[in-house]
Amino acid sequence: MHGPATSLPASVAAWLLVLLCLVSGAYCVRRVRRSAREARGAAAGEAVMGFGMAVMAVPSGMPGIGPWGPGILSAVCCGAVLHAVWLLRGGVHHAHHLVGSLAMAYMALTMAAGHGHGGGPPLVTGALLLYFAGYVLLGGARLVTAGGGGAQLAGAPQVSPVELTRACRLAMGIGMLAMLPGL
Template identity: 40%
Template sequence: MHGPILVTWLLALLTAAAGATCLVRLRHSPCPAGAHRPRTRESDAAEALMGLGMAAMAVTGATVPAAVWAALFGLPAAAFLLAAAHAPAGRAHRLHHAVGALAMTYMALAMAAPPGGPPHHHPAGLGVPLLTGVLLLYFGGYTLWAGSRLLRTPAGTVAIGTAGLPHACRLTMGIGMFAMLLTM
């Protein structure tokens, strides 16, 4: 990231907290009993990876080789794309996780690219401006959607960890992705 150091650390703290919360939910969730429980565990695992990965990428950035980031996020992206292609149940949610993982891979590869880049490269930032803009629109819209879902949860459920907590984590992840893309 290329923003102020305070913003970088606050983003890392926010996304690490969301990722850790998803990891705790994954660890303490009961065995799959209902039809939706395997997908919930899958979401918790994906969101834990994304939150902790965003925190690590925000802090370490280009000091970690791009190949490491590409493997860390590219492999789950491929898995989510395959799962979405073969299982209609939960397809939209898996596609969202694939877009998130692909966006993280894109940001890692953009950070590793030499400054200046190809002739069509925008000199003020990293990556391809059109692709970055599309991802900003996607995650900006997703953040608004996740925030509206959080507002519809019953009062007090975020504090006690029931229905609102997954929505709060998703909102945090959307904000984190938007901020990381914005500071590229």
């Protein structure tokens, strides 16, 4: 997604983004297994998004990815869009899943077409950057205000599952902000 990581700081940043997205996706898989039936669809969509973002964040030129990688990623992201549309029947509060899935499909299709680094329409990329910047700012503010007075256990604050879910979503929003300028 970001092109070859030519410098050590760029390579480290790319791999840290991969790790962040993998951890977010793994946490969402855990949520799928432990959630009530109604919440499983949203958690599964977020897991797919986390893992898809991890794959997209891998610096290009890595051995084993090959020319088929962007095509497969495009198909998975387009499937995530269909899943997000399906979730909308449960209410508009799932609209973020649709926007995130559309952003992933947009980035994957841009990669598959070989238009990385300046190939995406600037208006679409700019609109997505504005959306995710707002999402990250709002999500960060909610997370900070939610973590106010947690109970203490051995000197460490307790983190509720709701706060972990918000932190996971915030991490993926930050990942989107990091990847979109690479188009």
